Amino acid sequence: xxxxxxxxxxxxxxxxxxxxxxxxxxxxxxxxxxxxxxxxxxxxxxxxxxxxxxxxxxxxxxxxxxxxxxxxxxxxxxxxxxxxxxxxxxxxxxxxxxxxxxxxxxxxxxxxxxxxxxxxxxxxxxxxxxxxxxxxxxxxxxxxxxxxxxxxxxxxxxxxxxxxxxxxxxxxxxxxxxxxxxxxxxxxxxxxxxxxxxxxxxxxxxxxxxxxxxxxxxxxxxxxxxxxxxxxxxxxxxxxxxxxxxxxxxxxxxxxxxxxxxxxxxxxxxxxxxxxxxxxxxxxxxxxxxxxxxxxxxxxxxxxxxxxxxxxxxxxxxxxxxxxxxxxxxxxxxxxxxxxxxxxxxxxxxxxxxxxxxxxxxxxxxxxxxxxxxxxxxxxxxxxxxxxxxxxxxxxxxxxxxxxxxxxxxxxxxxxxxxxxxxxxxxxxxxxxxx
Amino acid sequence: xxxxxxxxxxxxxxxxxxxxxxxxxxxxxxxxxxxxxxxxxxxxxxxxxxxxxxxxxxxxxxxxxxxxxxxxxxxxxxxxxxxxxxxxxxxxxxxxxxxxxxxxxxxxxxxxxxxxxxxxxxxxxxxxxxxxxxxxxxxxxxxxxxxxxxxxxxxxxxxxxxxxxxxxxxxxxxxxxxxxxxxxxxxxxxxxxxxxxxxxxxxxxxxxxxxxxxxxxxxxxxxxxxxxxxxxxxxxxxxxxxxxxxxxxxxxxxxxx
Ligand SMILES: Nc1ncnc2c1ncn2[C@@H]1O[C@H](COP(=O)(O)OP(=O)(O)OP(=O)(O)O)[C@@H](O)[C@H]1O
Ligand SMILES: [Mg+2]
Numbered sequence: 194x195x196x197x198x199x200x201x202x203x204x205x206x207x208x209x210x211x212x213x214x215x216x217x218x219x220x221x222x223x224x225x226x227x228x229x230x231x232x233x234x235x236x237x238x239x240x241x242x243x244x245x246x247x248x249x250x251x252x253x254x255x256x257x258x259x260x261x262x263x264x265x266x267x268x269x270x271x272x273x274x275x276x277x278x279x280x281x282x283x284x285x286x287x288x289x290x291x292x293x294x295x296x297x298x299x300x301x302x303x304x305x306x307x308x309x310x311x312x313x314x315x316x317x318x319x320x321x322x323x324x325x326x327x328x329x330x331x332x333x334x335x336x337x338x339x340x341x342x343x344x345x346x347x348x349x350x351x352x353x354x355x356x357x358x359x360x361x362x363x364x365x366x367x368x369x370x371x372x373x374x375x376x377x378x379x380x381x382x383x384x385x386x387x388x389x390x391x392x393x394x395x396x397x398x399x400x401x402x403x404x405x406x407x408x409x410x411x412x413x414x415x416x417x418x419x420x421x422x423x424x425x426x427x428x429x430x431x432x433x434x435x436x437x438x439x440x441x442x443x444x445x446x447x448x449x450x451x452x453x454x455x456x457x458x459x460x461x462x463x464x465x466x467x468x469x470x471x472x473x474x475x476x477x478x479x480x481x482x483x484x485x486x487x488x489x490x491x492x493x494x495x496x497x498x499x500x501x502x503x504x505x506x507x508x509x510x511x512x513x514x515x516x517x518x519x520x521x522x523x524x525x526x527x528x529x530x531x532x533x534x535x536x537x538x539x540x541x542x543x544x545x546x547x548x549x550x551x552x553x554x555x556x557x558x559x560x561x562x563x564x565x566x567x568x569x570x571x572x573x574x575x576x577x578x579x580x581x582x583x584x585x586x587x588x589x590x591x592x593x594x595x596x597x598x599x600x601x602x603x604x605x606x607x608x609x610x611x612x613x614x615x616x617x618x619x620x621x622x623x624x625x626x627x628x
Numbered sequence: 629x630x631x632x633x634x635x636x637x638x639x640x641x642x643x644x645x646x647x648x649x650x651x652x653x654x655x656x657x658x659x660x661x662x663x664x665x666x667x668x669x670x671x672x673x674x675x676x677x678x679x680x681x682x683x684x685x686x687x688x689x690x691x692x693x694x695x696x697x698x699x700x701x702x703x704x705x706x707x708x709x710x711x712x713x714x715x716x717x718x719x720x721x722x723x724x725x726x727x728x729x730x731x732x733x734x735x736x737x738x739x740x741x742x743x744x745x746x747x748x749x750x751x752x753x754x755x756x757x758x759x760x761x762x763x764x765x766x767x768x769x770x771x772x773x774x775x776x777x778x779x780x781x782x783x784x785x786x787x788x789x790x791x792x793x794x795x796x797x798x799x800x801x802x803x804x805x806x807x808x809x810x811x812x813x814x815x816x817x818x819x820x821x822x823x824x825x826x827x828x829x830x831x832x833x834x835x836x837x838x839x840x841x842x843x844x845x846x847x848x849x850x851x852x853x854x855x856x857x858x859x860x861x862x863x864x865x866x867x868x869x870x871x872x873x874x875x876x877x878x879x880x881x882x883x884x885x
Contacts, residue, residue, distance in 0.1 A: 581732035582706035595722025
């Protein structure tokens with residue numbers, strides 16, 4: 194097994210040959226040309242290091258010190274029973290991916306009434322435009338080993354009645370494996386859709402889900418987006434979410450990290466059309482030695498765009514979290530109204546949070562505010578609840594629930610919101626005995 | 629046997645002694661008023677009685693209904709029938725008022741051996757009790773005390789009292805922050821809740837409240853000790869004279885003692 198960064202890069206270069214052989218004749222497809230170029234770029238870039246501003250505080254060794262193995266086919270199969278807890282009662286168009294491969298028998302694709310939800314190994318003309326592989330090593334790695342790409346396309350003036358679900362599920366194998374989930378989401382002008390991305394996995398060993406999602410939202414269109422990581426206990430999860438928004442469009446996203454050993458979320462939203470609105474929220478709850486890293490970048494390129502950002506986290510045990518929130522207001526982006534908050538509750542002396550806002554403002558008529566808090570639960574509030582007959586442990590739970598619901602309560606899909614709240618509370622309760 | 633029996637209570641916060649030997653006995657059916665200058669220890673007494681662990685009891689004893697009160701956690705005191713209306717009610721963002729009140733009420737009911745209320749049963753009781761303090765119903769949908777005005781917070785405290793039906797209620801400056809109408813409404817609510825098997829301690833700076841909630845006893849606390857007690861006329865006297873005279877008398881006593 195590889196140990197150093199360079200070894201691991203070399204590992205992927207040689208794994209690529211085996212991967213090519215397993216592709217059986219598909220090696221001459223246009224997608225494969227893209228894979229090859231992406232692999233070359235990955236070899237040039239290598240893994241990010243602490244010299245990269247965006248990775249400064251992150252210890253990437255859970256990703257770089259293990260040689261995760263890409264697979265074309267994966268032998269183990271998954272049953273509906275395995276998936277049921279991650280379906281959230283969502284019955285609309287659904288694509289299920291097991292260990293990175295599309296599972297048609299578990300899926301419910303669609304291609305009618307202006308709504309396309311399919312898995313494909315063909316290159317969409319828009320593929321890689323918003324998420325080019327040349328700028329970001331993990332996107333290059335994702336692209337190099339791409340298999341099935343989820344494509345969601347909503348034609349203009351269509352209101353999709355049901356949420357669309359992309360459900361990724363990983364069964365750890367004997368050797369640590371790499372999956373490269375990829376999604377392209379296009380919501381054309383005046384349309385409205387809701388997309389849920391679930392990344393889930395079982396216990397049984399380490400694996401890496403290195404996901405990339407690129408989203409284009411047309412003029413006056415609206416997208417509600419929820420991304421959850423509910424990975425297995427040894428699962429590692431890296432995600433690059435990139436959004437480009439058109440005029441007066443609205444984007445709302447919730448990035449919720451509940452389970453997994455290591456999580457890194459990159460979220461870049463480009464407010465590319467005048468008057469568009471971007472809401473980028475997130476929540477994380479950590480225990481044990483878990484690590485969760487959220488890196489957000491809001492590019493205000495046009496005037497009159499509000500953006501709202503609220504990330505909250507609960508840290509227990511020896512867990513580590515990082516929040517980096519960059520807001521870049523371009524010179525043209527007058528009347529920007531950007532709000533950013535990161536709030537953390539540390540329930541253990543050994544937990545660590547590293548939080549940093551970063552504002553770069555080149556326009557003069559803007560409103561930008563940011564704030565970060567790190568603290569324990571409010572003793573006055575605990576006493577207030579107790580003085581009304583509520584036990585200290587219940588008061589604890591009520592306050593943590595309130596803290597979490599401030600973010601989770603904003604998720605519009607009730608079944609998703611309730612299940613996430615339940616999972617968060619279960620995690621709080623698991624650790625209750627140590628308080 | 630007195631409902632509440634406080635003997636020689638000493639308490640300190642962060643190493644500073646605030647209560648320096650409080651004695652007080654409260655029987656069922658009685659209304660007591662505690663008055664005293666700013667910083668004399670009134671809220672400290674209320675907080676200590678309701679079990680705030682930020683305050684350390686260094687000496688003395690308190691029994692409630694014959695049981696050692698100081699042995700109980702704050703929530704156990706509430707379940708046993710003690711209630712304090714906070715001078716400064718705490719804002720709890722993210723926690724819905726109805727959810728909070730129903731959880732608290734059901735904890736107390738469970739303890740009393742009463743059936744827990746479901747959402748419907750809770751709402752009808754809450755409506756009735758909100759009417760008592762003329763609190764609009766939509767407060768239940770809001771987060772606990774969050775962005776309530778000063779007066780709204782005080783009404784919300786009395787609403788909670790009306791829901792929990794405590795045997796002993798300690799109202800810490802519930803009158804401050806209330807407008808004239810609200811003062812009357814809240815006082816009438818308190819009077820309606822009062823009964824021969826219950827007791828009330830009101831902490832106040834103003835005689836005005838005591839015209840509505842007429843006390844059987846008035847106590848003056850000075851520098852962490854109850855220095856004089858009397859009937860409702862004592863409050864009238866204080867209104868006229870202020871604390872200077874009592875302070876002087878008390879200092880004389882302290883010197884001659
Ligand atoms: N948590 C605390 N930390 C430090 N000092 C405290 C604390 N609580 C109370 N004190 C001090 O104890 C003294 C008594 O305070 P307390 O709040 O009991 O007064 P009070 O009689 O209620 O006054 P008021 O009429 O202004 O409400 C004051 O000097 C106050 O500063
Ligand atoms: Mg006070």
